[in-house]
Amino acid sequence: MKVSGRSKAGKFTFECRTGERILYAGLRMGLALPYECATGTCGTCKARVREPATIKDLWPEAPGNSYLQRERGEFLMCQAHAIADCEIAVPAKMNSMPEDYIPLVSTQGTIVNSRLLTHDVMAFDIELADPIDFDAGQFVVLQVPDVEGGRAYSMVNYERATRRLEFIVKKKPDGRFSEWLFSSKADGTVAELCGPLGRAIFQPEEAKNLLCIAGGSGIAGMMSILSRGCQEDYFKDHGGTLFFGVRTLNDAFFLDELADFVSAFPDKLQVTIALSDEEVASIETPHNGSLNFATGFVHIVAAERMNRHYDDVVAYVAGPPPMVDGAIRTLILDARLPADLIRYDKFS
């Protein structure tokens, strides 16, 4: 199907395959279509269609639909197939893609090595038939046969042309994917995936000091960023400071991996685990030498520990929405960072 579109940036056309979401088709062709969550929630990818009968809405109850005026033909590009040639208009500004942009691909992989990291966090890997590239900090949309709809998960690892992607999932009360992952034997399941997606990427050429603030499973993309930084000796010359917020020490994970990062670059890398519901005085772990622990919400701990020393910093933020909001307040009010040095992808 041919999709003909227009935006303030001009006109464009691209081919949308049968069963392919319009957003993913456009991104696959290198078009800078607007999006954030890519999974029906944020409303950022809204567009208008001239003839509603030319598209199929895959998720009429999508939370992001609250941003739409249906009678005007508005729809979410991430939740629509083209079922005939169609004409669309995109209201948001379309910035051009960076030159080193990695085009989106749709592919399949097998879930392997699913394992518990804590009582409510699981990790798993996906083995791909064909290698893919992604930038540190990016995510993919995953879909498995037993669970309706796609879910966005950030890659934990970092490797170019990789056949293995590593993810983490936190168990949520009504999270159907997490329930499926926790209750059944996921290993061996073939998952569909689309990616890479997301603009909160590590850009080593910026040559800045990294400040990462993560809550819970938001640590995934930060692990990828720190992995790349360590692999490429970025932290020989640039600082890296990570604040990782969880409730208690029992909820923390990746502590061995984080301690390894720090021991590779002890002068430049600092990692602080912020425990919102546990007093630090009671903590004794093998990591006490390399990791710092503090009590409090992660964005408040970050402000205290940074103590107004935000020299030449670019900041990355990921986590649950209230934590992201708090971290952004810290970065604007305390760090006084300009908005273009605050990187995060909004999932809600």
Add this chain to the structure above:
Amino acid sequence: MSWKRVCSANDVAANSLKQFDVDGVPVLIANLGDEFRAYPPLCPHMEERLEESGICEGGLLTCSKHLWQWEMRTGEMRGEAEKPLLLYELKQENDDVLVNIEKELEYEYEEDSEEDDDGFWD
């Protein structure tokens, strides 16, 4: 002209925002420390309530949802913003903050709404 009292000057802390209802019209009052400003209450981007999402720092208002920013004094766009803030005329009389409401100011959330559909798709 219809000047209406919105609040008292000390109802809104310095460098903060507070939303008021003025005869059914929602108005967001900003205290810049030395001056006040009055805006419609929602972010011109995706209709977030700026009283909750807005951050005031150094004369800039930032919506924490997508980091659109504006000069608080003028409503001019900064950074990622793609639409300016609208302002109500405001004056302070002694301790009272008054706003001139001719009609409720609202953002146009639909692009190209002036055009009819024929023109829109040309």
